[in-house]
Amino acid sequence: MFLYFLCLSAAAQHPAFTAAEKDSVVERVAELLEQNYVFPDKAKDMGNYIRSQYQRKAYDQVNSYQHFAQAMSSDLQKAHRDGHLNLKNDPGLVKMLKSWKSASEPGPEVLREHLRKAERSNFGFTKVERLPGNIGYINFTQFFPVSEQARQTVAAAMAFVANTDAVVLDMRYNGGGHPEMVQLVMSYFFDVKPIHYNSIYDRPRNTTKEYHTLAEVDGERMPKTDLYVLTSSNTFSAAKELTYNLQSLKRATIVGETTAGGAHPVQPFIVNDQLVLDIPVARSINAITQTNWEGTGVLPDVKVEADKALLKAQELALNELLLSSTDAQDRTPLEWELQYVKSELQPVQLDKKVQSKYAGRYGERIVRVQGNELYYEQKGKAERKLIPITDTIFRIEGIPNLRVEMVKDEKGNVKKLLELREGGGFNEFARSH
Structure with a gap:
């Protein structure tokens, strides 16, 4: 089992280290890359680059493990850009990794x-609402x-939205995680028949694992529900996989910003008692595109700033619901919310002259x-x-089911005010001053 992420361990110490130790670290990092990095040719390039940097005495003035890790990580990125690849000074993590059953399987503690x-973090679910x-x-x-x-938490979240007409999955600040959780969440939005959507090739083990939507989930599925996924430049790793999978299967509309480009699952390797090297050891192979989002990120279907992505998804969903609705009673609340x-x-901005006419x-x-x-x-x-919705219609702060409309005569003078109710109907008040 490999991980898309690792929990942070205790604070790193910063001991000084010798030239001989630097030489040993450079060789160990180069060897680990050449043995495990998902692309062998790029691994060789990176190994050769840090060796050449060492020969050029680029690290001679670096006198702590902390700064050495930072300098070498920077050089590795210069040789080949990969957002998941990272050398870090973390003796606490080294100790933790030594307790694992194997190089890729954590121990019981x-x-x-x-x-x-x-x-304690509710398995990542921070908000579910209608x-x-x-x-x-x-x-x-x-x-x-x-x-x-975790399965029960996912089932509870999906049950809460099971009777809605559209669903928005917010991935804007999701840092990633495990592909099996991607599989579980995705499966709620497909029929019972499994669909092959992704494979992951693991270079150290020379194996390929296929991922299909699950034939069984707890609770109701939503295979026909309109689905929207929100993204930002912070959408990372497994969150990008879910986004890419749903997009390639044409199952969801992606709204927001282009995600970052890392697509490779990571495994940590011990360099020495102070250093850990996170190496992308595998790569996703989408069943539809036969590639992944590495280096490019996932491009949204509807591009908008991240902080407006939810509103944009709501607008898209409400328009779709209005297109499919013929019942006036159903359309009224949709039009109210869409407005x-x-x-x-x-946002509508009214100048002082207009405001004074309404007073x-x-x-x-x-x-x-x-x-x-x-x-x-x-x-x-x-x-x-x-708060203006149009130049004549306003919402009343704190009263969502009531609005105000200013009614003008043919000369543009305000003659009356209407209080509009959400379900339809209004109260009329003639201007008296």
């Missing part, structure tokens, strides 16, 4: 600690190993200008800010 941390318009939203930040507890989402994506008394309602904002007062209630 490590597994117990991983499970404890996974449970958004207006009956859109499900799931935000999770890491793909933990698939334990029984709000569009205004958030492209006044409308029966039992008062509109005032304060600073650069309009405020709304209902009789006997506190003032609330009016």
